[in-house]
Amino acid sequence: MSQTWVVAPTCLPLVLRRCHGCPSGRFRANGKFRVNAHHKLLDAWLLALCTVCGETTRLSVLERVNVRSVRPELLELLHGNDPGLAAELLQDPVVRRRNHIALDWGGAWRLDTGGSDCPDHLDGEESDALDVSVRFAARIPVRPVRLIADGCGLSRAEVERLITEGNLVSAVRLTGKLSDDFTFTLKR
Numbered sequence: 001m002s003q004t005w006v007v008a009p010t011c012l013p014l015v016l017r018r019c020h021g022c023p024s025g026r027f028r029a030n031g032k033f034r035v036n037a038h039h040k041l042l043d044a045w046l047l048a049l050c051t052v053c054g055e056t057t058r059l060s061v062l063e064r065v066n067v068r069s070v071r072p073e074l075l076e077l078l079h080g081n082d083p084g085l086a087a088e089l090l091q092d093p094v095v096r097r098r099n100h101i102a103l104d105w106g107g108a109w110r111l112d113t114g115g116s117d118c119p120d121h122l123d124g125e126e127s128d129a130l131d132v133s134v135r136f137a138a139r140i141p142v143r144p145v146r147l148i149a150d151g152c153g154l155s156r157a158e159v160e161r162l163i164t165e166g167n168l169v170s171a172v173r174l175t176g177k178l179s180d181d182f183t184f185t186l187k188r
Helices: 071-077 083-089 093-099 117-123 144-152 156-165
Strands: 003-009 014-016 027-036 041-050 055-064 102-104 110-111 131-138 168-170 181-187
Touching: 003 144, 027 055, 027 071, 027 083, 041 083, 055 093, 071 083, 083 093, 093 181, 110 144, 131 144, 144 181, 156 168
Parallel strands: 003 131
Antiparallel strands: 003 110, 014 027, 014 102, 027 041, 041 055, 131 181, 168 181
16 A cells, blocks of 8 residues: 655744844744845845844845846745745755755644554555655655654654664665655555
């Protein structure tokens, strides 16, 4: 039997960056942008608020770009404070590197298994193994052991035991973090 699981974001991740107003290091981006024009040059920032003191930080999106070189659709999204654009920009490695930030996805994603757990399918007589394809709707770094434990209703220790015994196999390494699609097979 085969299933498809989807790891999907539920909200924007926290931005990890030092706050200048307090000792906190976490900011929440709410999808608001600020666009500023200097004659023919344009700057655009994604705004984020400190989770402790409320201090605002600006994450640079465009710096001194000629207005004519910016696509009108992008400019409209910036002016409209599009949350989809904010999510896309936060995942852009160039934007993250330019602003010296990292993302904290804790509590900002969910696993959709299609409403069924692994052990129920393995108890049946018709199937000896369960093949699961895991898709990522966004580049969310998650430990596969945690995904499998959550999706199958098992403890992480039990999942690691299954890997050690050879009853849980995959073409990718299941330890560490992944943000790319993968498949695994859970044998009875």
